[in-house]
Amino acid sequence: MHDPIQFSFPGSIARSHAQAAWTWVHRDLCADLIDAARVEEGSFTPAELEAIIPQVLSRMKAGLDAVAEDSEKDRRLRAMLGSAEARDALPSIIMALRSRALLVKAQAFGKAVNAITEEAQLGAALQSMPLKDPALAALLFHAAMPQVGNPSRLITAVIKLSGNATEASVMRMGFSPVIEAILAHAQNQLFALQPAGPFADIDMVCRSLERFHRLVRALTGYIEFARGSRWAMILSAITKQVSDRIEPRLREVVPDINHALRRGREGADRVDNDRLLAAINGVYLLATIRECRDSLALNALFEQAWSQSGEALEMHLQRNLDLIRQNPADSNTALRLDAGIKMAEVRFNADYAETLRRARATAERRS
Secondary structure (H helix, E strand, O other): OOOOOOOOOOOOOOHHHHHHHHHHHHHHHOOOOOOHHHHHHOOOOHHHHHHHHHHHHHHHHHHHHHHHOOHHHHHHHHHHHOOHHHHHOHHHHHHHHHOHHHHHHHHHHHHHHOOOOOHHHHHHHHHOOOOOOHHHHHHHHHHHHHHOOOHHHHHHHHHHHHOOOEHHHHHHOOOHHHHHHHHHHHHHHHHHOOOOOOOOOHHHHHHHHHHHHHHHHHHHOOOEOOOOOHHHHHHHHHHHHHHHHHHHHHHHHHHHHHHHHOOOOOOOOOOOHHHHHHHHHHHHHHHHHHHHHHHOOOHHHHHHHHHHHHHHHHHHHHHHHHHHHHOOOOHHHHHHHHHHHHHHHHHOOHHHHHHHHHHHHHHHHHO
């Protein structure tokens, strides 16, 4: 899992902790087996590591056993790894390495879930997981979850097998690893939610928002969480974190549209390409938030931005159509009009955008 990680879950390993463990392995435990220079230059291959995994695992276990018996060695290991959390992650990392063949099968399970149409078959597939071994089940569901396109189907199957939608029933039947894998992967979307600047990867941001929504709705739409429970608290906290990351960019959408689509009041007319790109990105983000708003804490701000963006687009499109009628050769107005029509297609619909294109073509012909 990518940082930032506020909540940890069994079977979930932070990327930073895995990297710290790898440094411990190749530098301190297996310097005779792994060429540090090749690790540094990136030429040491997974296939080469696979060939020595049994020895690596043996030395990792021996290293952990040694520090367990000596508090000073344990303190030094924590310092080397960078945190007590990284030290605590070592048993999970060892289990993951030992279970690497099962992790591949878990990924295949996640893909197979998407093709299972019968509820009975999906329930049987869930029960084939090692639910009586919570630590291993947690690891496998974490590996499977990124491959599951519609996590709601997993949850409905879990509820049917549990006989009840309450979290107590789900936990009693051993399905906690499913819920926690969904929570962990919802939290993991925070890594991609960096929508600042005109060159932010808005496609990645929108995909992560959509994935966050699917994961959260799979839980809030079906599971009856106990008031004040750990799972309910985690859901509330990560919803706030995601909303807090998106809120500043949402506030910029309407100002970006206004700045990008209007002619400068003074001096020579110049198109601000960065602001134009930011405005287009903002409208795409706004449309995505509209689809995901049930999983976010942005309702009042979203409604305001949605309404004002529509008003701003209609006003600027009309002004730029008037300008293109007066001067069809004005390339700056043409550029703003093209961008405005693209935003209108996202904000309104394709039919409205096509009407605007015809209006522009008519204006240019008459001129």
